[in-house]
Amino acid sequence: MRGISRIAIIVGVVAAVLTTGLVSFAAAGEPSRPDVSALPGPFRDWGVRLARHGDDPKVLDLVFNSPLLHRRITNRVNLPAGYATDGKRWPVLYYLHGTVVPALDNPALRPVLNNDLLAKEIGPGGGAVQTDIFEFGSQADRAHFLVVSPDTDPGESICQTCAWIDGRPNGLPGAHPLTARELPMDSYLHKELYPLVEALFHARADRAGRAVAGFSMGGVAAYLQGMLHPDRYALAASVSGLLDVTDDPVLRPAWEGIGYWRDQGYGTGATNSPDWHGRNPRDLVSNLVGIDLPVLSSSGDGCLPPTSLLAPDCRRYPAATNPGAGGGERLIAYQYDKHARTLRDRGIAETRVQYPGVHGGNNHRVYAQDIVPLANTAFDRGVKTPERFNYRTVITDFSVWGYNFEVHRAHPEFLEVTSARADGRALTLHGSGVVQMLTPDNFHPDQTYHVIATSTDGTSSQRSVRANHDGRLPIRVDLGRATPLDQTTDQIPRAAPLPSERPIHLEVH
Known part of the structure; x- marks a missing residue:
């Protein structure tokens, strides 16, 4: 009986080892399953x-x-x-x-x-x-x-x-x-x-x-x-x-x-x-x-x-x-x-x-x-982040290259963002309505910066803006009324930009 028991134990152990090995081998061909x-x-x-x-x-x-x-x-x-x-x-x-x-x-x-x-x-x-x-x-x-x-x-x-x-x-x-x-x-x-x-x-x-x-x-x-x-x-x-x-x-x-x-x-x-x-x-x-x-x-x-x-x-x-x-x-x-x-x-x-x-x-x-x-x-x-970029959209709430934009206007129209610096220091806005934007988080939190807005006619204004806790500048820009071009018709030039009456160039100092 003892001999039989020993044989049974040995057979059992070998079987367990073989079974474990087979299971492991079968699982080896399968990718890890997420939990x-x-x-x-x-x-x-x-x-x-x-x-x-x-x-x-x-x-x-x-x-x-x-x-x-x-x-x-x-x-x-x-x-x-x-x-x-x-x-x-x-x-x-x-x-x-x-x-x-x-x-x-x-x-x-x-x-x-x-x-x-x-x-x-x-x-x-x-x-x-x-x-x-x-x-x-x-x-x-x-x-x-x-x-x-x-x-x-x-x-x-x-x-x-x-x-x-x-x-x-x-x-x-x-x-x-x-x-x-x-x-x-x-x-x-x-x-x-x-x-x-x-x-x-x-x-x-x-x-x-x-x-x-x-x-x-x-x-x-x-x-x-x-x-x-x-x-x-x-x-x-x-x-x-x-x-x-x-x-x-x-x-x-x-x-x-x-x-x-x-x-x-x-x-x-x-x-x-x-x-x-x-x-x-x-x-x-x-x-x-x-x-x-x-x-x-x-x-x-x-x-x-x-x-x-x-x-x-x-x-x-x-x-x-x-x-x-x-x-x-x-x-x-x-x-x-x-x-x-x-x-x-x-x-x-x-x-x-x-x-x-x-x-x-x-x-x-x-x-x-x-x-x-x-x-x-x-x-x-890998990829390279652009130092400057252009971006156009009719979407009124969007994020791109670290910026956030909310556009408030009466009718759909393109907003053009041109020559925008990836560090948030400068960009030009074309379009209409009021634009609420947040720059990328490249500024010192709670520090005050000077934002200079310049129109195409040469007039400019300056305001002080405090960076938020994330190091982003909240900036509000009024681009004025809609362009004379009727954008509810199919007369929109497809490839041409759609400038407002006074595009606004922003610089941060």
Whole structure:
């Protein structure tokens, strides 16, 4: 009995050791799983859940209750090979999906819509479908960063025509069946998703460690994210996105007809021209001039050129059996060619690529061959903060390069900030209304400084301003009444600045 007991004990110990070894070996191939229970506030109150998506342990679903969206939302997370919860922090690429048509977002329609790639992408669960076609997981060994894709519930996409901007209550009647609800999607990204990802994962939270990419409508959004938030990203990649949705005579009717800006509460191009121009990438190109933020622009060719018929992606999704995706990508290719020099002529570092393929048919190729190496390079080299910058926007409450601005005026209009020093010592404001601003925190707290305001007619005034406890100067500037140019019409010169009757130059001493 004693011999048997000893043998049993030895067998048990060996079995335990082997079992432990096998368990450890199996776990060795899996990335470290973040601890949701350790999240600080306010995230702990959001019902955050992290679960494996499918069979790949490096692909997760991050689900939480969004206070801004007032619903539970699913977001896909692709981890890189070697990801760990200690050591170096990892950069993050955020991917924004394209249009999902509300009337088609019905699972019962899936068998019919799957016959054309475009119909499949804009149908039920399109956010997840459009994420899948990039095949992010296939590049986990090469991509030295996380990929986070918001709004990937396979049953329903929330951001249908949102273009990833902040909406406002819509005063127009719904143009069914295409009308989607307005959503604060820009705020969702910057105030909820990004902070949560940076708190939950071992992820970087600096500009040099963050990039944005998007497809189709999300490609427009990727341009806009880079231009509206040039101080937040190291790279912006637009896949089959439009640079101009306001002035292009071919594509504007489609943009207006589907209702992108209207659904977000910004009316029509005729009635709300300043709002439209203020959310049109081509009108915001100047925000990237002189900024260390490279851009990728890509397009397919619709698989219509004879030389493309035998290309792998055209054999996979032929234009003849994917007429919607083929025709749609031809329109994007038209604008891609039209704006071949728009960014480069302004000195912006733009990489341009075009592969054979229908709409979405070559996204995996763009990601593998172009986005991955560009993002790796951008994250490795870091970014430079500009000594001076220019910035224009119609948004009335915004932050950029350490400044905060609140603009109070009767009607929408561009505010132009030109020759602004990153240290907060000087800038020029063009526009109308009253501007309340906070400078960057480069001043001594509670110390008094002299602010000199000079108009174009040479008149100047001086006032004393005390820095707050954060070392920022609160400055109020009255730019006067609106410009003589009627900014409620479509007569706004697209590329020209919109100066007020008396631009104000500020210097701090």
